[in-house]
Amino acid sequence: PGIPQVNVAAVCKNGQTTYTLTQSRFTIHDPNAKALTWNIPVVAGGPGLETKKLVLGAEPATFTLPRCNAPLKLDLGESGYYRVHYDDAAFAPIAASISKFAPVDRANILGDQFAQFRAGHGALSSYFDLVDRLTAAHETDIATLEEIIGKLETLDFYEIGSPDRPAFQAYARSRLVPVLKRLGWDQKPHESVLDTMLRPSVISALGTFNDPAVLAEAKRRFAIWLKNPASLRPDLVGTVSALTMKHTDAATYEIMAKKVRDTQATELKLRLFQALANASDPDLIRRNVELAYSGAIPNGRISMALSSIASASENPDLVWKLVRQHEAEIRTHLAPWSQDGFLPAIAGHSNNPDILAELQKDPSSSKTTGAKIATAHALNTVAARQEAVQATQSQIHDWLAARTH
Known part of the structure; x- marks a missing residue:
């Protein structure tokens, strides 16, 4: 039962980094969660690093790398079932190199960081920093973008009633407008099936964040669809209808x-x-x-x-x-x-x-x-x-x- 968490502490000394791994139990809103111990198979690595494998038990595990500021990520390839909490020294190099990781790891880093915020152990600002780095690097992977979209929509939902919501929505729009610009509203010849799947998510999110251009275009396409149901691809009918119904x-x-x-x-x-x-x-x-x-x-x-x-x-x-x-x-x-x-x-x-x-x-x-x-x-x-x-x-x-x- 329960979800394990691996805690990573990094100390750089004389040009090498010592990593100490310990385990705890990951919980959100569970004040009475009993402490549990697992045998956790850990796979660690990163861009330009050798992969390390170990099983973390009740006792701390330590190892060293012959350099400082290495982007060493745990749960490489999302191969395990555990959350990861990095201290600042371990996390900074990962954040700086996030766009160099494989897509599965980019999505996993985002997921872990948001989970740490929800558990009360991490700052939202460091999650936004990751989003900014990925979108600045023109992220195109569907798993990574869906991870970002889902969390921005969750945060927008939590912002209901807050005077800061319009400013937050403006930020969220600024991250996703370039993605829609690349995808466009209409399917392109020979586009990947993943881009086709991503399009409704991006349009829906931008509409949720009150993007005026997206809301106007949804309304326009909805009016055409009422007269000619074949004018709208089936995967956009729900999105366009929902955005039009909002107002x-x-x-x-x-x-x-x-x-x-x-x-x-x-x-x-x-x-x-x-x-x-x-x-x-x-x-x-x-x-x-x-x-x-x-x-x-x-x-x-x-x-x-x-x-x-x-x-x-x-x-x-x-x-x-x-x-x-x-x-x-x-x-x-x-x-x-x-x-x-x-x-x-x-x-x-x-x-x-x-x-x-x-x-x-x-x-x-x-x-x-x-x-x-x-x-x-x-x-x-x-x-x-x-x-x-x-x-x-x-x-x-x-x-x-x-x-x-």
Whole structure:
């Protein structure tokens, strides 16, 4: 059980570096995690370095390299199952050489560094430093870029409600606009399948970060797609629809809602509804909640659909209020297996203590073992997220202030 962490300390003396490896347990938001010990197979190496292999047990392991400032990375080739925490002396050479590592290692370095931030052991500024170095070197690898995109979107989500969010979004756009410029909106002849797969992610992220050119182009292409469904590649339909729905008007909303009602194929229906769920206007959120239990969505997916609205609209508190007003009726449509997790799935998107208290007081939250588990899971999710939001907003505030000086 649990996830091992290898801690790396480097000391340079007389032209050689001594590395000391120790192990601990990696956790996020788990104050009662028991200490565990593993036998951890470690593969270490880097650009221009020989590969070292060892098994790290309970005792520290040490070895030396005949040079200083070597970009020695652990978990080379992402060959192991553990997190790595480097001290500053060990990490600085890795950061300086990150673009020289193989793509799998670039993505792994980013993942480890973000995980250290989430665990409270690393600074976001050093994660942004890696992103800046990679994008300045014109990163093209899909694994590395998807890693960057996913984390920037997570941070943007944590920035909801922060006055620094527009400045953070401007930074995120500046990292990704050059990637979209290289890819373009349309598939090129002979482009790699990985570029084809990357395109929707980049467009979606830039739209999430409120890039005006991307939002305008999505709206333009959406209007053409309504008249001619063949005008848009299937892999862009969800992205373009979702970005258009974010700031849509009632007339365009209704066209999309009709498509949801009329489409027979369940998976396509749910994809269209997922796009519709992005609407942020309070009246359209109300209409989305009503649509979810109107019979347009299969009973087994209603709970998931309502949870989608709570998340995608960025207004879970309004969704909770609407659901509570119509709860008795909604429950008559729910599949039996989704009754237990129905309210926790919506409350889990809110940071409002009143809503969480209301969830806990509701008799349905302790009616069955399943309901108790779902409620506990929602409360834990919110507590972990609030911790992340607090750390993100304070560190991004300081990081932005340092960038402008």
